[in-house]
Amino acid sequence: MGRVEGKVVFITGAARGQGRSHAIRLAQEGADIIGVDICADIATNSYGMATREDLDETVRLVEKEGRRMIASVADVRDPQALKDAVAAGVSALGRLDSVVAQAGICPMGTDDPEAFLDAVTVDLNGVINAVQAAMPHLSKGASIVATGSLAGLVQGSTDNPDNGAGGLGYSWAKRAVASFVHDLSIVLGPKGMRANAVHPTNCNTDMLNSDIMYKIFRPDLDKPTRDDALVAFPAMTNMGVPYVEPQDISDMVLFLLSDESRYVTGMQMRVDAGAYTLRRPQAPAF
Numbered sequence: 190m191g192r193v194e195g196k197v198v199f200i201t202g203a204a205r206g207q208g209r210s211h212a213i214r215l216a217q218e219g220a221d222i223i224g225v226d227i228c229a230d231i232a233t234n235s236y237g238m239a240t241r242e243d244l245d246e247t248v249r250l251v252e253k254e255g256r257r258m259i260a261s262v263a264d265v266r267d268p269q270a271l272k273d274a275v276a277a278g279v280s281a282l283g284r285l286d287s288v289v290a291q292a293g294i295c296p297m298g299t300d301d302p303e304a305f306l307d308a309v310t311v312d313l314n315g316v317i318n319a320v321q322a323a324m325p326h327l328s329k330g331a332s333i334v335a336t337g338s339l340a341g342l343v344q345g346s347t348d349n350p351d352n353g354a355g356g357l358g359y360s361w362a363k364r365a366v367a368s369f370v371h372d373l374s375i376v377l378g379p380k381g382m383r384a385n386a387v388h389p390t391n392c393n394t395d396m397l398n399s400d401i402m403y404k405i406f407r408p409d410l411d412k413p414t415r416d417d418a419l420v421a422f423p424a425m426t427n428m429g430v431p432y433v434e435p436q437d438i439s440d441m442v443l444f445l446l447s448d449e450s451r452y453v454t455g456m457q458m459r460v461d462a463g464a465y466t467l468r469r470p471q472a473p474a475f
């Protein structure tokens with residue numbers, strides 16, 4: 190028996206990165222997947238989004254694990270598109286047990302107010318839309334996970350004014366995701382359902398491996414490369430590593446969707462190699 194055997198999980202941003210990793214890891218442990226991804230670029234976001242081919246590759250990798258995946262192209266800013274995608278998935282797979290609302294963008298490096306709004310509507314509204322699309326299909330035992338970020342828990346990261354309007358929007362949206370999940374857990378508790386947030390530090394995906402991130406980490410260089418950024422990345426964590434891998438986040442998601450965590454709810458689960466405690470030392474006990 191897998192740790193999420195027979196469950197059906199709805200994942201946003203499933204085409205690549207952490208979303209693909211979650212789909213594979215959950216499939217390895219017996220889950221079927223309903224997945225969506227925008228598969229199109231967003232103008233204010235300087236690095237590209239996933240493609241339809243990426244989404245198809247996630248389906249192939251899930252099927253390689255012997256599980257099913259119903260995939261649709263949908264923008265998390267479009268509530269009806271998400272409702273349709275979930276309905277199609279439930280009709281094919283028979284049920285829905287869990288949500289991993291994790292599609293995200295980080296449109297840094299521009300002062301365009303649209304970048305602020307895009308970060309908020311994708312990173313916050315997109316989470317709420319995903320939960321809302323799933324809710325009619327969820328019942329006792331359901332588990333919801335939303336992906337925040339260390340950037341929502343500490344100040345002076347993406348919200349540094351030098352990072353532009355989209356960086357501020359990113360931090361604000363991630364803070365709001367943390368708050369949303371906290372209060373969502375209160376209303377879900379009496380129904381026997383749970384909600385938790387996962388907050389990664391630097392994670393080894395296309396979001397981090399982008400020219401704009403290299404520039405944020407190496408403002409001293411004109412056109413820094415990944416090798417240049419690798420020198421600076423470890424300063425983010427407290428364990429000497431430049432980033433965590435998508436699989437590290439997937440293992441936390443797997444725990445939160447499994448019955449092993451059946452009484453874990455309303456939590457802000459950091460997978461950050463000590464990045465948070467480094468910046469937020471605890472006040473002394475009196």
Ligand SMILES: NC(=O)c1ccc[n+]([C@@H]2O[C@H](COP(=O)([O-])OP(=O)(O)OC[C@H]3O[C@@H](n4cnc5c(N)ncnc54)[C@H](O)[C@@H]3O)[C@@H](O)[C@H]2O)c1
Binds near residue numbers: 315340
């Ligand atoms: N990579 C990091 O360093 C890092 C750190 C902290 C938090 N996060 C968060 O982790 C989550 C996953 O990001 P990732 O690291 O895998 O990056 P990624 O860019 O590789 O993956 C994001 C995925 O979301 C999809 N997406 C973006 N906007 C969408 C939309 N409007 N509708 C549907 N799909 C959309 C993209 O196409 C892509 O497949 C995001 O919420 C991100 O903010 C990432």
